[in-house]
Structure formats: C-alpha cells, structure tokens
Amino acid sequence: MTKHIKNLNTQPSRRQIMIGAAGLTFAIAIGASNETKAAALAGARTGRALSPWVSIAEDGTITLMSPATEMGQGSMTSLPLIIAEELDADWQKVRVVPAPPNAAIYGNPGFGYAMMYTAGSNAVTSYFRPLRTFGAQVRRVLLDNAARKWGVPVTELTTEPSVVVHAKSGRRLTYGEIAGFAEIPAAPPQIKSEELKQPGQFRLIGKDVMRVELPSKVNGSATYGIDVQVPGMLYGAVLRAPVEGSVPHKIDDGKAKALAGVTGIVRLPHGVGVVAETPWAAFAARQELSRSVTWTRTGTAWGFDSDQGIEQFAAQAKNLQGRASEWSRQGDARDAFGKVASIMEAEYRCDYAYHAQMEPLNAVAAVAPGGDAVEIWAGTQSQTTAAETPAKFLGIPLDKVKLHDLLMGGGFGRRGNRDVDFIMDAVMLSKDVGRPVKVIWTREDDVHNGRFRPISAHYLRAGLDASSKITAWHHRIAVDRVGPYYDPGLYERNGGRDVVAMLGGEPRGYDVPHQLVEQVYRDTGVRTNPLRGISFLANKFAVEAFIDEIAGKRGVDPLAFRLELLKSTPRAVKTVERVAQMAEWGRKRDGRALGLAYIDYTGSQVAGVAEVSVDRATGKIKLHNFWCTIDCGLAVQPDNVVAQTESSIVYGIGVALTERISIKDGVVEQSNFYDYYPPRMSDVPPMHIEVIQTDNHPTGAGQMATPLVAPAIANAVAALTGARLRHTPFVQDRVKKALG
Numbered sequence: 001m002t003k004h005i006k007n008l009n010t011q012p013s014r015r016q017i018m019i020g021a022a023g024l025t026f027a028i029a030i031g032a033s034n035e036t037k038a039a040a041l042a043g044a045r046t047g048r049a050l051s052p053w054v055s056i057a058e059d060g061t062i063t064l065m066s067p068a069t070e071m072g073q074g075s076m077t078s079l080p081l082i083i084a085e086e087l088d089a090d091w092q093k094v095r096v097v098p099a100p101p102n103a104a105i106y107g108n109p110g111f112g113y114a115m116m117y118t119a120g121s122n123a124v125t126s127y128f129r130p131l132r133t134f135g136a137q138v139r140r141v142l143l144d145n146a147a148r149k150w151g152v153p154v155t156e157l158t159t160e161p162s163v164v165v166h167a168k169s170g171r172r173l174t175y176g177e178i179a180g181f182a183e184i185p186a187a188p189p190q191i192k193s194e195e196l197k198q199p200g201q202f203r204l205i206g207k208d209v210m211r212v213e214l215p216s217k218v219n220g221s222a223t224y225g226i227d228v229q230v231p232g233m234l235y236g237a238v239l240r241a242p243v244e245g246s247v248p249h250k251i252d253d254g255k256a257k258a259l260a261g262v263t264g265i266v267r268l269p270h271g272v273g274v275v276a277e278t279p280w281a282a283f284a285a286r287q288e289l290s291r292s293v294t295w296t297r298t299g300t301a302w303g304f305d306s307d308q309g310i311e312q313f314a315a316q317a318k319n320l321q322g323r324a325s326e327w328s329r330q331g332d333a334r335d336a337f338g339k340v341a342s343i344m345e346a347e348y349r350c351d352y353a354y355h356a357q358m359e360p361l362n363a364v365a366a367v368a369p370g371g372d373a374v375e376i377w378a379g380t381q382s383q384t385t386a387a388e389t390p391a392k393f394l395g396i397p398l399d400k401v402k403l404h405d406l407l408m409g410g411g412f413g414r415r416g417n418r419d420v421d422f423i424m425d426a427v428m429l430s431k432d433v434g435r436p437v438k439v440i441w442t443r444e445d446d447v448h449n450g451r452f453r454p455i456s457a458h459y460l461r462a463g464l465d466a467s468s469k470i471t472a473w474h475h476r477i478a479v480d481r482v483g484p485y486y487d488p489g490l491y492e493r494n495g496g497r498d499v500v501a502m503l504g505g506e507p508r509g510y511d512v513p514h515q516l517v518e519q520v521y522r523d524t525g526v527r528t529n530p531l532r533g534i535s536f537l538a539n540k541f542a543v544e545a546f547i548d549e550i551a552g553k554r555g556v557d558p559l560a561f562r563l564e565l566l567k568s569t570p571r572a573v574k575t576v577e578r579v580a581q582m583a584e585w586g587r588k589r590d591g592r593a594l595g596l597a598y599i600d601y602t603g604s605q606v607a608g609v610a611e612v613s614v615d616r617a618t619g620k621i622k623l624h625n626f627w628c629t630i631d632c633g634l635a636v637q638p639d640n641v642v643a644q645t646e647s648s649i650v651y652g653i654g655v656a657l658t659e660r661i662s663i664k665d666g667v668v669e670q671s672n673f674y675d676y677y678p679p680r681m682s683d684v685p686p687m688h689i690e691v692i693q694t695d696n697h698p699t700g701a702g703q704m705a706t707p708l709v710a711p712a713i714a715n716a717v718a719a720l721t722g723a724r725l726r727h728t729p730f731v732q733d734r735v736k737k738a739l740g
Contacts, residue, residue: 300525359409
C-alpha cells in the first residue's frame with residue numbers, strides 16, 4: 001500500500017503515525033484507531049515527559065519509547081512491556097513510539113551504549129535490566145508526588161495498574177492525575193536491584209500480549225519504507241559494479257537519457273544512478289546503461305570462483321602447518337593431542353547464502369537545496385548508522401538528519417551494515433538532483449549485490465583417551481572475512497578478531513577439557529555480512545555433525561553421548577532430554593530416521609530433532625517433523641518466542657537444503673527466487689516447539705534455532721542411510737553423490 005505524504009510539516013492527528021527524531025512533525029497517515037484494548041503503535045509522545053522513556057497524559061495514556069527497530073521479531077512490544085512491568089502501567093493505556101536516533105539515551109547496552117542497533121538477538125537480553133530500572137524510576141517519581149500531595153509517608157503507598165493507592169485512607173490517584181501536578185526531579189531516583197519486582201510478581205513479563213504493530217499489519221495500514229511517497233519525489237535506480245571495488249570506466253548514457261521519463265544520469269562512486277519520474281522509467285534506463293557501461297577490474301574478487309575457492313579453503317583448513325590465528329582456547333589442546341589414545345577427524349563446508357528478506361531494500365531521501373540537511377524514510381536495523389553515515393557524506397551535523405524509522409519487511413542482518421548502501425543511494429541521488437528521491441532495489445539488484453553469509457571450510461580433530469572420552473578438540477575454520485568489510489571500525493575495536501565469522505566454533509557446554517579453535521583468514525573480495533544465525537550457522541553445523549560422527553564411530557547413541565558430555569550443564573541436559581521425549585527418540589520409523597543437535601547460543605539452550613526420509617533416486621530430502629526446545633531464561637513473551645523459533649527453523653531449512661549463492665569470475669550467478677530457492681510452504685514440516693521457562697536472565701530467541709537445522713538433518717540422514725552430508729546446502733546432486 002502506497003502512503004502519500006501531502007505536507008511535510010503537518011501535525012500528527014489521532015489517525016497518524018510519526019516516526020523519527022525528537023521534535024519532528026512529519027506525519028504518515030496509516031488509518032489506525034486509538035480505540036484499542038491493548039497497547040498500540042502510536043505517532044508521538046502525548047502528555048508530560050517524566051523521563052526520556054515515559055510520558056503520561058492526564059487522560060492516563062502512557063507513551064513508552066521503543067529503542068529497537070521492528071522487523072517482525074517483536075522487540076517493539078517486548079522492550080516497552082519491560083518498562084511497563086516495573087512502572088506498573090495499565091497495558092491497555094500504553095502507546096509505543098519508536099525512539100529517535102539518540103544513542104546517548106537509547107543506545108543498545110549490548111553494543112556499549114554506543115549505537116542504536118537491533119541485531120544478534122540481543123535486544124531483550126541487553127535492555128532488560130536498564131529498562132526495568134527506568135520503569136521503576138518513573139514509578140518512584142509518581143509515588144513521591146502522590147505522597148507529597150496527600151502528606152503521607154511514601155512507604156504507605158502502593159500501586160495497581162496505572163493507579164497509586166493509599167490503603168489506609170482508601171484514596172487513589174491515577175497516573176494521569178499525578179502527571180498533571182508532578183514535580184520532576186533533576187536526577188532520576190536511585191533504584192536498587194532488590195527494589196525491582198521478583199519474577200513471581202510480574203503481571204506482564206512472561207505473559208502473552210498482542211504485538212503492538214500486528215493490527216496495522218493485518219489490516220494493511222502498516223507503513224514500510226517501500227510505501228512512502230513525498231511531494232515532488234522522483235525515483236532512482238542504481239547500476240552497481242558487478243564486482244565490489246570496481247568503478248565505472250566508460251559511461252555511454254545517450255540512449256538511457258533519451259528514454260521517456262528519465263530526468264538525469266548520475267555518476268556515483270560505486271556505479272551509475274538513474275533518476276526518473278517513475279520507477280519503471282528508472283529501471284528501463286538502468287537496463288540500457290547495463291549494455292553501455294564498462295567497469296575497471298580493480299575489485300579483489302575479479303577471477304574468483306566459489307567452487308574452486310571452497311576447495312582451496314578446505315586444503316588450507318586441513319594444513320596444520322599453515323598460518324592461522326588463535327580464536328579461542330581452553331586448557332592445552334596441542335599438548336593434549338600428544339597424549340590421546342586415538343584421534344578422529346572430519347571436514348565440512350558451507351556455501352555463501354543470501355538474506356532473502358521479503359521487502360526489497362529501499363529508502364526515500366530529501367536533501368535540502370543547500371545540502372545542509374536531509375530527511376530520510378527507511379527501515380533500518382541501526383538508527384545510528386542510518387543517521388551518521390548520511391551526515392558524514394553531506395558534511396553536516398547529526399541534528400540536521402531527520403530519520404523516519406519505519407517497519408521492516410525482514411532484516412536478518414542485511415539492513416544493518418555500516419555503510420547503509422540502500423539509504424545512501426537515495427541520499428546521493430537526492431543531493432545531485434535537488435529533489436526527494438525514492439530508490440527501490442529489485443530482487444535482482446538485491447541478489448546480484450547481496451552481502452552474503454561467507455563460505456567456510458572446517459577441519460576438526462578430536463582426541464579420545466583410552467576410555468573413548470573426548471579430551472582434546474581442535475577446530476580450524478577457513479572462512480571468508482566478514483568484519484573488515486562489514487564494519488571495519490568494530491573489527492579494529494575487537495583487536496582484529498572477526499567475531500561475525502568465528503563465534504560458535506567451540507563445543508560450548510560439552511565437557512571437553514582441552515579445546516582450540518583457529519581462524520584461517522581469507523579475503524576473496526566478495527561482499528559478506530552477518531546473516532540470521534551469524535557464524536553459529538556454519539560453525540555449529542560442523543561441531544554438531546562431528547559430535548554425531550564421533551558417537552557413531554564409538555557405537556554410542558547420539559542422545560546418550562551428548563547427555564554424558566553435558567552432565568555438568570543441567571539446563572542443557574533438560575533441553576536435550578525434553579526434545580528427545582517430544583520426538584519419541586527411541587521409537588523406530590519405517591523409512592525415516594531422527595537426527596539430534598544441541599547448541600548453547602550465547603546462553604540460550606536450544607535443541608532440535610529432525611525427522612527425515614530420503615529419495616535415493618533423486619537425492620531429495622523430505623523433512624517430516626522438527627521438534628525444538630528452547631531455554632532462553634525468562635521468556636518475556638513466550639508465544640513470541642515460539643513464533644521466532646518457528647521462523648528460525650524455516651530460515652534454517654532453506655540454508656540447510658536449497659539456498660546457495662555461487663560466484664564465477666567475481667560475479668554472483670543467481671538472480672531471483674527461480675534460481676535461489678528459499679523454502680516453499682510444501683518444504684516446511686510440522687514444527688513442535690516448547691519454551692522451557694526459567695528465572696534466569698533473558699537471553700536471545702530470534703535466531704537461536706536456525707543453526708540447529710542443518711546438523712539435525714545431516715545427522716538424521718546419516719542415521720537413515722549411513723552417508724554423511726558434509727557440505728551445506730544439501731542439494732540433491734550432493735546427496736546422491738554422498739549416497740554413492
């Protein structure tokens with residue numbers, strides 16, 4: 001649905017939404033009503049600001065700021081709900097407003113408060129304690145003001161949802177009434193941890209509520225970046241270099257300029273831009289340019305072939321004399337391998353994979369005629385970079401960037417890159433033509449110019465003592481670099497450690513005394529990026545498949561083997577035991593088999609069981625059922641954890657079975673969903689999810705199940721056929737080859 005913006009300075013009405021920096025008055029009509037029985041997405045603060053996070057109107061409406069962006073994962077509900085819990089707010093009176101791009105106030109604690117960034121499934125775990133404190137602080141301010149009003153000790157007061165109560169006298173004041181006369185302290189009151197609620201006192205946390213943005217998604221009124229139109233807007237398209245690092249050599253734009261509706265051709269650092277009166281004219285002109293623009297061969301990836309590259313990666317991973325950097329170490333694995341009774345080894349490989357978010361990348365930018373300000377409409381995983389990068393390009397202060405942070409139709413890491421390429425397309429073109437420009441990437445744009453999960457090759461060794469217990473573990477990972485390309489600054493701050501490529505390489509949770517994980521650094525020049533599940537996706541495939549192989553070679557049941565290794569980790573044991581019970585692990589299946597995988601994903605305990613059959617003639621794997629348990633500590637919204645886990649599994653199915661990007665001479669071979677295959681509905685099996693609730697600090701849920709899928713499927717195929725699948729995705733030709 002296209003949303004027409006008639007006046008850039010209009011004030012928001014009750015049926016409007018304003019999303020952006022503090023003080024902006026830009027409004028987008030969405031047709032949503034405030035007459036709702038639950039918390040809802042709102043346009044702007046109403047009432048009096050009692051803190052940067054909470055405003056209360058005299059009619060009792062409570063506005064809560066949401067610092068995380070919303071891409072379908074539910075953070076826009078979960079985070080305000082945490083504030084509301086300690087505030088003791090009536091959830092029906094809550095309105096949620098996206099926080100402005102001010103990292104000093106709203107920055108993600110998981111990233112050192114340095115930026116507003118929604119990624120890594122860390123929003124709830126990072127913000128949980130601070131948001132509880134912020135809510136409790138405002139509640140204390142309300143209590144103090146009520147105590148002064150009534151002339152009673154504050155210790156005699158309690159709260160009910162949105163009401164302060166003095167039980168001795170029977171008097172009551174609503175939060176809205178108090179907001180009308182409240183004195184706001186210069187500094188927030190100090191809240192001790194013991195003053196926060198105990199889990200048994202929660203009214204909202206741990207309960208299921210409707211997500212605030214869902215009604216607008218259901219009725220079609222939700223506004224995404226692709227919907228926005230502003231007065232005087234033109235449309236842009238960009239012909240990008242086929243290989244990263246190349247630039248236009250010669251541009252013959254005569255035919256493109258002559259096309260009806262084309263208003264300009266713009267040379268850009270990374271390609272050639274087209275500006276036109278309609279998107280179709282822009283696309284047509286870009287297609288014409290593709291036949292007449294030549295490129296320099298300055299990019300590193302020219303000549304790179306991913307099929308040949310993965311072979312080289314595998315050889316380098318296996319070469320123990322080759323150069324590698326130590327990623328993690330526990331005990332002394334090198335010494336331990338000299339003392340073991342036997343050594344097992346294995347190799348695994350993973351291809352490039354594409355994000356495949358459903359909403360194509362897009363943005364609208366309006367650069368002021370003098371170039372001294374810009375207004376941006378986009379869905380982004382980082383409000384900070386979406387504002388800072390255009391400001392740096394234009395050479396303007398950050399407060400001259402107005403960002404309207406909109407809903408996203410999927411992110412998975414693609415909308416969080418430091419250079420915000422899809423936003424900068426619109427900014428650069430708008431600056432050149434002096435009018436607002438909307439850029440929409442086609443699916444072909446997004447695939448050809450994707451930023452992929454990197455290829456990797458894994459060589460693993462396990463040293464076993466005389467009793468066949470694993471005492472030493474060595475995992476060498478040859479992987480295309482991610483950090484230096486995706487976020488060079490963060491890579492440097494991490495001491496040159498490629499976190500996004502290497503997390504999950506160790507057998508965390510398992511009782512293995514001596515461990516060594518090494519990175520064999522590779523740089524192909526191919527664009528890379530975090531993808532849902534980040535490096536756990538590839539690294540845990542190798543770890544969990546190898547664990548299963550060791551169990552098989554020892555003649556031990558894979559479930560019993562894991563439980564023995566996990567005996568010192570009670571939460572892990574419960575997670576694995578429960579998923580096995582759900583799947584009826586010991587029951588024999590006719591023509592089918594089960595495979596198990598377990599992961600400690602940054603504290604979240606997840607386990608999965610896949611039930612598969614294999615058509616030996618075609619090599620097609622059929623996934624019949626998938627069972628999953630997740631212990632993510634205190635689940636703020638259990639039903640949403642289930643939904644995110646189901647989504648994670650679907651994503652994992654694609655990367656495990658069909659999704660593959662290949663590179664020839666540095667250029668992506670795939671184009672659209674006819675040759676890049678996300679799961680279809682018929683590929684998705686019944687999913688059986690159980691959330692194991694505990695009182696532990698919340699940990700992530702949004703992507704934790706994704707890395708379970710590939711190893712669970714591979715382990716099931718091995719149990720069924722005796723053939724070990726070592727290369728994701730398990731496309732049919734690879735399966736047939738493995739089967740012999």
